[in-house]
Amino acid sequence: MASSSSNNTHGKNLRNAVVALLAPLPSIFFYLSFLRHYSAAAEAGSLSPLWTWCYHHPLLLANTLFFLNVNVLFWLIGVLQSSHWMIDLYWTMIPLLLIHYFSTHPLAQCNSWRSRLVILLTWVWSIRLTHSYFRREKWQWGAREDWRFSDMHQQYGQKWWWISFFAVYLAQQVFLMGICLPLYVVHSKDKQLNIWDLLASLVCLTGVTIAYFADTQLHNFVTRNERLKKLGQDLVPNLDEGLWQYSRHPNYFGEQLWWWGLVIFAWNLGCGWCFVGALVNSLCLAYVTILVEERMLKQQYRAEAYKNYRKRTSVWIPWFKTSLTGKEKET
Structure with a gap:
């Protein structure tokens, strides 16, 4: 069989x-x-x-x-x-x-x-991104x-x-x-070519680099939990290490940097109106972010940990964690 x-x-x-x-x-x-x-x-x-x-x-x-x-x-x-x-x-x-x-x-x-x-x-x-896709799908x-x-x-x-x-x-x-x-x-x-092309390139490469490391850290986290599940052990409820300790969605942030980097190329050529495409995409990803986080909160084993993580950690743009107040800790 x-x-x-x-x-x-x-x-x-x-x-x-x-x-x-x-x-x-x-x-x-x-x-x-x-x-x-x-x-x-x-x-x-x-x-x-x-x-x-x-x-x-x-x-x-x-x-x-x-x-x-x-x-x-x-x-x-x-x-x-x-x-x-x-x-x-x-x-x-x-x-x-x-x-x-x-x-x-x-x-x-x-x-x-x-x-x-x-x-x-x-x-x-x-x-x-193709590598990330196939790695996530176990090369299928x-x-x-x-x-x-x-x-x-x-x-x-x-x-x-x-x-x-x-x-x-x-x-x-x-x-x-x-x-x-x-x-x-x-x-x-x-x-x-001018200095704006160099800036656009740096923004694009920074975005790709952030997205790569964020996706790799997420992949390692998911792989570790799959291994723990097979062993019948408790799962790690939340990823808050590496880039994920500064942003709840660093992979999304990196991806957005890539597209806005391309906008700089267009702006430099007198077509700043191209920002509309990147803006619509960012707004769509903001909605996807809400859906993803709602999905996280529906998983009982991680709901409480994710609530605290969400209170302390920036949504997209990497930033230092905020401290929980006494009232927030109680809730």
């Missing part, structure tokens, strides 16, 4: 890996076809209406491909599998795909050094979907199959395309 279960797990893991690797190919092949036709048309002096539209509307084309390939195709796969796990994985990959799209589009005009710098930073961010593809989607599935019941299109996918397009606008701006403005 154990061997059969293991084979089923390996089979599911392999199938999900194949599905995930094949899923973005329609957009990739379409874009490569556009580049090939554009290159040929540049020599011949003619371009079909479809490819002309793709040439003149790079941002609209990116959103169209996102809608068809991610919203529609990923959603159909999620409905068939009864699990919308793939969007969580591709959150780590879509910005990387977008920046290579923006940098190679024929209309791109940019400072080549700034382009290389931001591409490199995006690769570092993506590798960090599609073992589970985000708990928020599972909760919404229970909430909406039989209606979830169509509500999920809007709640999981269309919403993700708004967030992802919004926060990735600086990647587009970097490849649509040509300006010499």
